[in-house]
Amino acid sequence: MIDHNHALSLTRQARALGISRGSVYYLPRPPSAADLALMRRIDRLHLDYPFAGSRMLQGLLNAEGHSVGRRHVATLMRKMGIEALYRRPNTSKPTPGHKVYPYLLRNLPVIRPNQAWAMDITYFPMARGFVYLAAVVDWFSRRVLAWRLSITLEAAFCIEAVEEALARYGTPDIFNTDQGSQFTSIDFIKTLTDADVKISMDGKGAWRDNVFVERLWRTIKYEEVYLHACTSVPEARTAIARYLIFYNTRRPHSSLDRKTPDQAYFNTPKPILAAA
Known part of the structure; x- marks a missing residue:
């Protein structure tokens, strides 16, 4: 929506749209080579230990010689779209307008295709x-x-x-x-x-x-x-x-x-x- 060739200055355009002026100049940066290597390793560890959260993954990575903090591991996990898989109380609330449906397959025998x-x-x-x-x-x-x-x-x-x-x-x-x-x-x-x-x-x-x-x-x-x-x-x-x-x-x-x-x-x- 920002037009760099418009008569209005970028500052005034940003103010009219209700966004920060700094975001007008922001260009997303691709992950570094080091982060990509960590993400590939986290992916393998997640497949082998799906119950591992950021703390455990940090420990596993550090044991392999990777110097990385827990928060950075958590950031990379969010970027990858993965989380530790284990049963815990559901204390989160859905985004407004986003309904969460009940689980229908518990104890249901699935006996045919397209069921x-x-x-x-x-x-x-x-x-x-x-x-x-x-x-x-x-x-x-x-x-x-x-x-x-x-x-x-x-x-x-x-x-x-x-x-x-x-x-x-x-x-x-x-x-x-x-x-x-x-x-x-x-x-x-x-x-x-x-x-x-x-x-x-x-x-x-x-x-x-x-x-x-x-x-x-x-x-x-x-x-x-x-x-x-x-x-x-x-x-x-x-x-x-x-x-x-x-x-x-x-x-x-x-x-x-x-x-x-x-x-x-x-x-x-x-x-x-x-x-x-």
Whole structure:
């Protein structure tokens, strides 16, 4: 809204808009190489010790030779969109206008595709920089129905993934997420309510509620992300697309009686292996 070529001075424009003059000149700085290295290490530690908060992660990093304070670790965790996963009292209040829905999947047997879908976001490290990956997953078959990459944690890329999943695979009975701001946003909720989907949200810090999506992130990162350091967002998008085709169509799951997610979702039998 600030026009550097306007007849009004920048100071008067800032005053008219009710913003500080300093913000007019602020340019966001990308994370330093040292911070990116720390974020990549924090990401791995978070996968191995999801219950670790900033204090524990600081201790683990210091033990590895990284000199970093707890507050800086907490800042990087917020930037990455991660937090310690453990059950604790929910004393936080939702943003005004953002409704938090109850958890609907506790003790509910999920016995068929499209009975329940889940969605989550994870930090995706690259050789230089990072992006965020959001995915819609069928709870029964573990099939990834739609996904998107984004350089910010806005709700728009999550909504795009949901809209694609609804258009391609129909409507689930229940859609489960955590209580992240992307999933409690008015536009995201409207996308689901317009499709007449029941909305379910994990209890804050209740890691068991969405644990299999956390397992999906661990699988993707250890089998793809950490083996191939992508150098750009297009390269990361191509790599994730390639891996998720493999994940859905060829990778068997022990929890699915060694079926692939595609076989479980589309109710097709396992292939018969020829005798050696």
